[in-house]
Amino acid sequence: MIAALFRRAERDRALLAALFLLVLPFALPFRATAVNVLIDGLFAVGFNLVYGYLGLLSFGHAALFGVGAYATGLALLRAGIPWYGGLLLGLLAGAVIAAIIGLLATRTRGIYFAMVTLALAECVYYVAYQASGITGGENGLRGIVVAKIDLFGITLDFVDPLTRYFLIAAIVALALAALSRILASPFGAVMEMVRENEARARAAGVDVRAVRVLAFVLSGAFSGLAGGLQALHLAIVPIETLDYGTSGMVVMMCLLGGAGTFFGPFVGALVYLVLQNLVALISSHWQLPVGVVFMACVLFFPRGLWGQIARWRPA
Amino acid sequence: MPDRTDRRIGRRGWLRGAAALAAGAPFASAPFATLRAEEPPIRVGFPVPVTGPYATEAADQVRAAQLAIAEFNESGGMGGRRAELLVRDDKLDPGEAATRAIELIEKDRVDFIVGSLSASVQLAVNTVTKQRGILYNSISQSDQIVSSPDWGPTSFHEAMTPHMTATAVGRYAFGKFGKRIAYVAADYAYGHEMVAGFRAVGAGIGAEELAEIKMPIGTRDFSPLMPRLEALRPDILFLCNFGRDQQVFVKQAQESGLKRMTHIVAPILLQTARIAGGAQAFEGVLGGTSYYWGIERDVASAKAFNDRFRKAYDGRLPSDYGALGYSGVRSVLSAAVKAGSTATEKVASALAGMKYDFYKGPQYYRACDHQSVQSVFIIESKANGRVPEDVFNVLETVPGQEDLLKTCAQEGLG
Numbered sequence: 001m002i003a004a005l006f007r008r009a010e011r012d013r014a015l016l017a018a019l020f021l022l023v024l025p026f027a028l029p030f031r032a033t034a035v036n037v038l039i040d041g042l043f044a045v046g047f048n049l050v051y052g053y054l055g056l057l058s059f060g061h062a063a064l065f066g067v068g069a070y071a072t073g074l075a076l077l078r079a080g081i082p083w084y085g086g087l088l089l090g091l092l093a094g095a096v097i098a099a100i101i102g103l104l105a106t107r108t109r110g111i112y113f114a115m116v117t118l119a120l121a122e123c124v125y126y127v128a129y130q131a132s133g134i135t136g137g138e139n140g141l142r143g144i145v146v147a148k149i150d151l152f153g154i155t156l157d158f159v160d161p162l163t164r165y166f167l168i169a170a171i172v173a174l175a176l177a178a179l180s181r182i183l184a185s186p187f188g189a190v191m192e193m194v195r196e197n198e199a200r201a202r203a204a205g206v207d208v209r210a211v212r213v214l215a216f217v218l219s220g221a222f223s224g225l226a227g228g229l230q231a232l233h234l235a236i237v238p239i240e241t242l243d244y245g246t247s248g249m250v251v252m253m254c255l256l257g258g259a260g261t262f263f264g265p266f267v268g269a270l271v272y273l274v275l276q277n278l279v280a281l282i283s284s285h286w287q288l289p290v291g292v293v294f295m296a297c298v299l300f301f302p303r304g305l306w307g308q309i310a311r312w313r314p315a
Numbered sequence: 316m317p318d319r320t321d322r323r324i325g326r327r328g329w330l331r332g333a334a335a336l337a338a339g340a341p342f343a344s345a346p347f348a349t350l351r352a353e354e355p356p357i358r359v360g361f362p363v364p365v366t367g368p369y370a371t372e373a374a375d376q377v378r379a380a381q382l383a384i385a386e387f388n389e390s391g392g393m394g395g396r397r398a399e400l401l402v403r404d405d406k407l408d409p410g411e412a413a414t415r416a417i418e419l420i421e422k423d424r425v426d427f428i429v430g431s432l433s434a435s436v437q438l439a440v441n442t443v444t445k446q447r448g449i450l451y452n453s454i455s456q457s458d459q460i461v462s463s464p465d466w467g468p469t470s471f472h473e474a475m476t477p478h479m480t481a482t483a484v485g486r487y488a489f490g491k492f493g494k495r496i497a498y499v500a501a502d503y504a505y506g507h508e509m510v511a512g513f514r515a516v517g518a519g520i521g522a523e524e525l526a527e528i529k530m531p532i533g534t535r536d537f538s539p540l541m542p543r544l545e546a547l548r549p550d551i552l553f554l555c556n557f558g559r560d561q562q563v564f565v566k567q568a569q570e571s572g573l574k575r576m577t578h579i580v581a582p583i584l585l586q587t588a589r590i591a592g593g594a595q596a597f598e599g600v601l602g603g604t605s606y607y608w609g610i611e612r613d614v615a616s617a618k619a620f621n622d623r624f625r626k627a628y629d630g631r632l633p634s635d636y637g638a639l640g641y642s643g644v645r646s647v648l649s650a651a652v653k654a655g656s657t658a659t660e661k662v663a664s665a666l667a668g669m670k671y672d673f674y675k676g677p678q679y680y681r682a683c684d685h686q687s688v689q690s691v692f693i694i695e696s697k698a699n700g701r702v703p704e705d706v707f708n709v710l711e712t713v714p715g716q717e718d719l720l721k722t723c724a725q726e727g728l729g
Contacts, residue, residue: 032417138504139435140409142442143464159447161421230410234417235446236439238409280404284365 006310013262014177021169024270031161032233033277037270038165038172039230044253044265045179046222051251052260053183054215055195059114059247060101060121061223066242067124068094068224073141073231074134083146087171087228094224095217097124102216106209118244125242141237158232168229175225180262182218191215256297258307267306357398357657359384359644360419360428362440364407368558369432371587375637376454377402380429382627383644393652400644401425407432409439416443426657429473429643431455432636434504441470450659450666452647454639456480456583458508461684463727469659471666471685473643475605477505479720480582481512483691483713484603485553492578493550494522499540499564501556502529509555509582525549530556537564541571554581554600562592565600574599586634589696589706597696597706604692606638606675607707620674632704642673646680646687678715683723689715 009016025034047061071093075086105116128135135141149156149167156163182188193201194211202208231237240246249272257268275293279286301308361380363373380400388397401423405412412431419425420443427450431437434457441460444451445467452471459465461472496517500506510527517524525547528540544552552573554564561581568574584602611618620641624633633641650666651657670679678689694707713719723729 030418030422032414032421036414132504139438139459142438145442145446147446161417234410234413234439235442236409236413238413238435238439240408240410284404286404287366 010262010310014173014180017176017180017263017266018173021173024169025162025165028274030277031165033273035165035168035233036230037266037273038168039226039233040250040253040273041266041269042172042175042229043223043226044250044257044269045176045262046219046226047250048254048259048261048265049179049182049191049219049222050215051254052258052264053188053191053195054212056106056109056212056216057114057251058105058117058216058219059244059251060105060117060119061219061250062242062244062246063101063121063124064094064098064220064223065227065230065246065250066128066237067097068220068227069231069237069241070128070135070141070227071224072228073144073237076144076146076231077141078134083149083232087225087232090228090231091221091225094227095221098217098220098223099213102213102220106212106216118247121242121247122244125239125244128242129239135237135239138239140239141231142235144231144235144237146232146235164233168233171225171229175222179222183262187211187214252294254304256294256304258301258304258310261304261307261310263310264304264306268304271305354396357393357396357427357648357651358401358423358425359398359647360401360403360416360423360425361430361640361644362403362405362412362415362419362428362436363430363640364432364436365402365404367407369407371591372585372634372636373432375587375634376430376432376640378628378631379624379633379637379639379641380644382623383641383648385627386623387645387648393648393655393657398648405431405436405440407436409435412436413439413443416440417447420444420447420449425449426651427452427647427662429454429640429647434459438465441465441467444469448659450647450663452643454643455636458721461686461726461728462721466684466726466728468663471647471663471680471687473646473687474639475689475691476686476720477508477582478512478515480603480691481509482516482719484580484582484601484693485513485516487693487711487713488551488553488578488580488601489516489520489522492580494520495525495548495550496522496553497525497544497547497549497551497577498527498553498555499537499544500527500529500553501532501560503532505557506555510553512582513553513555530560532556532560534560535563537567538571541567541573545571545573545576549577552577552579554579557583558588561588562596565598566596569595569598584694584696584707585636586704586706587636590703594696594698594706598698600696601710602694604635604694604707605689606633606635607692607694607709608632608704609707609709610675610692610712613712614676616672616674616676630702632702634704638674642671642675642678645673646671676712676715681717681720681723684726684728686720688717688720691715691719 025031028034043065050056050058068090072086072090075081075089101120105113108116146158149158158164253268253272254265258264279289363376365373384398384400403415405415429452431440432455437453450469452473453460454474456474456477458476458478498510500510579600581602589597608621611621650662654661654665668682676690678687681688691713692709693711695710697708
């Protein structure tokens with residue numbers, strides 16, 4: 001019964017995700033955090049494409065997210081490009097930087113892949129840090145103010161919390177639908193084949209390296225889009241978006257929710273952000289209870305929160 | 316039977332009493348009832364890095380800000396309307412701070428935001444408040460927040476700017492020690508801004524710059540620099556770094572003998588860092604500060620502030636950045652009282668140009684850029700005194716004058 005329910009959920013996953021996004025801001029005590037859940041959720045989903053479905057652990061995803069954020073921010077701030085153009089540029093920039101990092105990093109595997117991605121992402125960080133004339137350096141990029149959004153002849157107030165949420169939610173829902181389509185395609189199956197048995201995939205005629213690079217580029221596009229949305233939402237791009245802390249955060253969210261599942265990373269982002277914010281409101285020692293919850297998750301939900309639920313079968 | 320009678324009378328008595336109370340209640344509690352029902356408290360959002368490397372300073376800022384709120388409420392508030400402080404942890408992260416600021420505005424409906432403890436974090440909060448028309452008073456150093464394009468009509472800056480700090484400290488040092496100078500600077504915004512500030516002062520008096528050495532943050536060995544600096548024999552060595560880097564440098568300068576040949580001057584000496592580092596590490600080092608509790612001997616408002624702080628927090632004394640939490644909150648609340656309103660434009664116009672003396676002598680917000688013009692104290696580390704906070708000698712008070720600041724035209728606000 002429950003298994004059938006989850007099979008059903010898996011089939012209509014894009015629709016289900018859209019429904020979930022529709023009720024999320026009313027379920028959460030904070031709207032701005034709800035928007036962060038959307039953005040980090042999309043970022044984690046993009047990361048999951050490489051980690052969960054392809055089995056490559058990247059520690060450099062901050063570069064893909066951050067470059068997307070900077071591209072969107074700079075396009076709006078310096079070039080005066082409208083918001084949708086800025087977002088598209090963010091998406092493309094994420095894909096381009098992913099192609100560069102992916103081409104270099106896919107020459108290695110395992111722990112070396114993680115280290116090379118981390119090192120290359122740090123290079124990106126220092127370039128942005130030093131180029132303070134363009135990026136604002138340590139102070140970050142500020143003043144990416146989008147007050148009004150014109151959409152098919154309707155002008156929306158982007159400062160209004162709910163309008164901002166639903167606009168960003170609509171874009172995230174579209175991205176999730178695209179991701180669902182990718183995963184359902186033959187390419188999605190090939191990714192999982194490479195993860196499960198690389199030698200066999202090779203023997204079956206799969207160009208393993210090309211699959212890895214392509215998946216990395218797609219992951220970069222999703223991450224870059226998430227970065228661009230963050231630039232619009234917060235009106236700033238802090239240098240910290242390129243920091244290795246951001247790379248660590250997305251790994252954590254993905255593991256917490258369940259790698260290799262469609263909804264897992266999103267659930268991970270939700271739990272991660274809401275838990276932190278709620279506990280921080282009550283106590284300044286929020287790190288302790290949050291750490292305990294994380295340890296409990298690792299011990300009792302090794303497949304992640306969603307991963308464990310989705311695999312649960314009544315005895 | 317008598318029992319029942321008693322009981323009946325008791326009940327009647329109770330009923331009568333209750334009726335009388337109910338009838339009297341509207342009169343007795345009327346002022347409170349209307350006050351509570353119609354006037355929500357004035358809400359001040361206070362995002363500071365409660366966790367992370369600046370947690371000690373942030374905790375002190377919260378203590379001082381709470382003091383300002385308590386004082387405001389004790390003195391009757393704004394026509395009876397009380398104030399409350401909403402402390403949020405910005406985790407020393409600009410993205411986190413921006414999110415917290417958005418939530419403070421959208422969900423908690425704060426009237427003002429005061430806070431932050433780093434340049435990038437305050438600029439992030441400032442972007443959010445500027446966009447939403449909420450008044451923001453920053454309590455940490457930055458030149459950008461009072462310059463175009465970051466500055467906005469809602470931006471106020473209670474803390475000093477790096478430029479004014481370097482100008483005040485530079486003038487003192489050049490006047491006392493000579494004109495042959497060398498810089499050792501941390502290779503990031505803080506170090507660069509401070510060097511630029513000293514250089515501007517030095518250019519005016521014909522100082523001779525012998526070297527500028529930039530070192531990465533987190534450098535743990537400065538000993539390779541020592542022979543070079545000893546050979547240069549500068550009159551002044553400006554040490555533009557922070558925290559542990561600063562402690563390590565001073566210790567190694569002591570060991571190598573460099574300290575005996577030159578005067579080591581830091582733009583800012585933090586009380587918390589000096590207490591943590593100990594007397595030996597900072598011996599003979601000069602620097603600037605926005606506040607040191609020891610000025611209470613000469614400044615009446617400092618004495619009053621310290622006494623209140625001591626009383627509220629078991630004899631503890633406020634730190635430099637902590638005190639900014641007090642004046643940052645108090646100045647905004649005073650402006651609200653002056654304006655008779657919490658509307659952003661009214662409070663902003665009351666605050667611009669406002670003269671006040673809350674804790675360190677006379678100050679005022681310059682009308683064109685909302686920078687608080689204030690005195691800078693030149694201090695010197697000394698041996699530990701009677702109380703843990705007794706760590707500095709005040710050498711000179713540089714009075715708050717506009718010639719310490721960049722002109723508004725230089726800031727792009729002319």
